[in-house]
Amino acid sequence: MKLTAAVIGCGTISKFHFSGLDKAGAKIKWVCDLRKESAKPWMDKFNARYTDNYMDIMNDPEVNVVNITSISTVHKEMCLAAIDAGKAVICEKTLTVSAEDSYEIVKKAEKAGTIFYTSYMKRFLPAVEKGKEMLPSIGKILSTSIRAFQPWGDMWSGNPKEGACHTPPGGTSKLVQNCGGGVLVCGGSHVLDLVCHFLGRPNRLYAYMNIPKDRDYDLQAAALLETDNGPVHYETLMHSLDKLGYLRDGWDETIEITGTKGRINVYCPMWDKGDVKGSMMVHYDNATGTATEYRFAPVSPFDRAIGFFCENISKGKQGAQSRVTGYDVDELISQIGKSAESKKSVEIKWKI
Incomplete structure (x- = not known):
């Protein structure tokens, strides 16, 4: 399966995720950030579309990977929307700022069979x-x-x-x-x-x-x-x-x-x-x-973590890393x- 990705959040840590997706051969179609100036370097580099509304990404049927690198306090709503939209998810740590919210996410991902990773890259x-x-x-x-x-x-x-x-x-x-x-x-x-x-x-x-x-x-x-x-x-x-x-x-x-x-x-x-x-x-x-x-x-x-995630997503399987990793830590x-x-x-x- 060819991967078409969207990245939500273009702050400091996003550059590592952009690098990993690029090296894994994913097409980066969307970049999302509230500040267009933060997204612009990645728009230009990957000829990607820009939005400040992450639901534009969820509503795009071509996108099959959502990579979330926004602040942790807004991860929950984005993860749940991506699961509802049938997208595979790579989410930067921590998954959320509460164990209850993280449990809600991974429980939903487990029930839906969503390929879901919290990116603990170490x-x-x-x-x-x-x-x-x-x-x-x-x-x-x-x-x-x-x-x-x-x-x-x-x-x-x-x-x-x-x-x-x-x-x-x-x-x-x-x-x-x-x-x-x-x-x-x-x-x-x-x-x-x-x-x-x-x-x-x-x-x-x-x-x-x-x-x-x-x-x-x-x-x-x-x-x-x-x-x-x-x-x-x-x-x-x-x-x-x-x-x-x-x-x-x-x-x-x-x-x-x-x-x-x-x-x-x-x-x-x-x-x-x-x-x-x-x-x-x-x-x-x-x-x-x-x-x-x-x-x-x-x-x-x-690069190695996102390469692993993308390889499994392209094969349609979760692989060795559990969906509940982010919940465990939280x-x-x-x-x-x-x-x-x-x-x-x-x-x-x-x-x-």
Whole structure:
């Protein structure tokens, strides 16, 4: 099946999706944004039609793929409209800003048989793929640590005076208006997806969040997650330390999984630099006493993710990634918030 795509939302992250669709051979027929000037470079590049009303896309029978890269707070209405219109959907993370809304979407997609993806692209980093491949070699999993420490600048000295992270007195920051939260949503969501990808869904958690009194979003979130593959020590953090991380660029996103026969360490590059900074995986084998380091050439995880999605869509199948991926993460975000507020552990009751 030849893919004819439309992209809704032409902000910063859309360039990665345009690249992936182009490399996958999709025809990009429509671009949609409230601001025509944001859409114009893509209109010109792909000779695409412009609209500021996404229903024009839903009503076009030639379009069979809708790629949503708008702000998370409007994903729900667009996803539901695309499912109703019989389109395959690729939606940027997070799926929505509430577990209930995400559940409603994926339940409808499951019932309709819609091919539906939430684009958690870090699954497609070569080091993550290699780590997943070699996971059986470390035996029974005993413990996992996973973190996303991200350089946001000096967020700890006080409420920023301006910009998306400024919380006006009695008001709402642009960060929350657009994304629904702080570092848990913006940075920690990706590694929550990797928890599910490597270990399966957690069944209980106890969480902590740091939300300053002058802010409406979190600067730090941590949780102890119980899974069928042992405990997971999870944390995400905004920081201003320049040389953290294995590439010493301030980006410290790592996974460490320890088993009875060895250990796997995965090191991820900065989210938007995968095409210029490589990922790395280290495997320790206890039987031989050796550690093998796998350093991978830079490659865009966005291109690889969207290539995977498009290949499956062209074949008319969902493929290995579940429709409910986006709901899984949003449910975990919700439960972390509930646990942190109540200062109690919570059992996770998955709806689907």
